[in-house]
Amino acid sequence: MATQEKEAPSGLERFYRTMLQEIYWCELHLRDVLENMEERASTDELKSAFRTHRKETDNHVTRLEKIFYLEGMGAQPIFCVGMQGLFDEGWQVIDETEEGSAHRDAALIVAAQKVEHYEIAAYGSMSTLAKTLGFQEATDLLEQTLAEEKKTDGILTRLAESDINIDASIEPADEEQLPLPDTGSITTESEPAVAAMKKATAGMDAGAGSKSTREGTEAGAPGSADALLVDDSGEPKGKKRAGQHTPKK
Numbered sequence: 001m002a003t004q005e006k007e008a009p010s011g012l013e014r015f016y017r018t019m020l021q022e023i024y025w026c027e028l029h030l031r032d033v034l035e036n037m038e039e040r041a042s043t044d045e046l047k048s049a050f051r052t053h054r055k056e057t058d059n060h061v062t063r064l065e066k067i068f069y070l071e072g073m074g075a076q077p078i079f080c081v082g083m084q085g086l087f088d089e090g091w092q093v094i095d096e097t098e099e100g101s102a103h104r105d106a107a108l109i110v111a112a113q114k115v116e117h118y119e120i121a122a123y124g125s126m127s128t129l130a131k132t133l134g135f136q137e138a139t140d141l142l143e144q145t146l147a148e149e150k151k152t153d154g155i156l157t158r159l160a161e162s163d164i165n166i167d168a169s170i171e172p173a174d175e176e177q178l179p180l181p182d183t184g185s186i187t188t189e190s191e192p193a194v195a196a197m198k199k200a201t202a203g204m205d206a207g208a209g210s211k212s213t214r215e216g217t218e219a220g221a222p223g224s225a226d227a228l229l230v231d232d233s234g235e236p237k238g239k240k241r242a243g244q245h246t247p248k249k
């Protein structure tokens, strides 16, 4: 009887491999991102948390390389659009907060926890896929990393709750960076509630709420929320059908 050739990977296995390559891209970049966050944090505890997780992230890279080896794949990263968005948010936080402030530390924790939650979702899903596909060793490796991501998320929550958020809550706002709402025309009994709502929603219609997009951003302009929903020709995304073209003007 002729030796049976190894079956081509299923669609699910190909999807799993792509996820591995995307998270590999994330982990490679996270080493630098965590180093940057450590430099920008002001408390020793937060610096130490970022430093510790950077070392763990080295292990996350190594584990993924082992999984690639087990899969018979080269270690080839693929750009991850989701994580890139979170990296951009991290830079925005640094841009919009004052060096050495508790506000910056609180915002760095939020940015870092968004990254951890993304990783928790990715590793949790990949672990489930690996289990389904019968890759026990890969499942174990993915779950080790998943546990470290969860542990880091918990450490960041404890740091926020123990001191940093409290310190940030009593720190005066930077007037230049956080414009106060116009309350001059409010005369009703609901003034405090209306003022709070206006403050909370300031800049929400301008995309991710970055300083650069809050001011003077038109719908559809780069950086606005609408820009995410229209294509280069200004047409709403997803409305075009295959074969449909935009007429030249």
Ligand SMILES: [Fe+2]
Pocket: 027, 030, 057, 060, 119, 145, 149
């Ligand atoms: Fe990681």
Ligand SMILES: [Fe+2]
Pocket: 053, 115, 116, 119, 149, 152
């Ligand atoms: Fe992480």
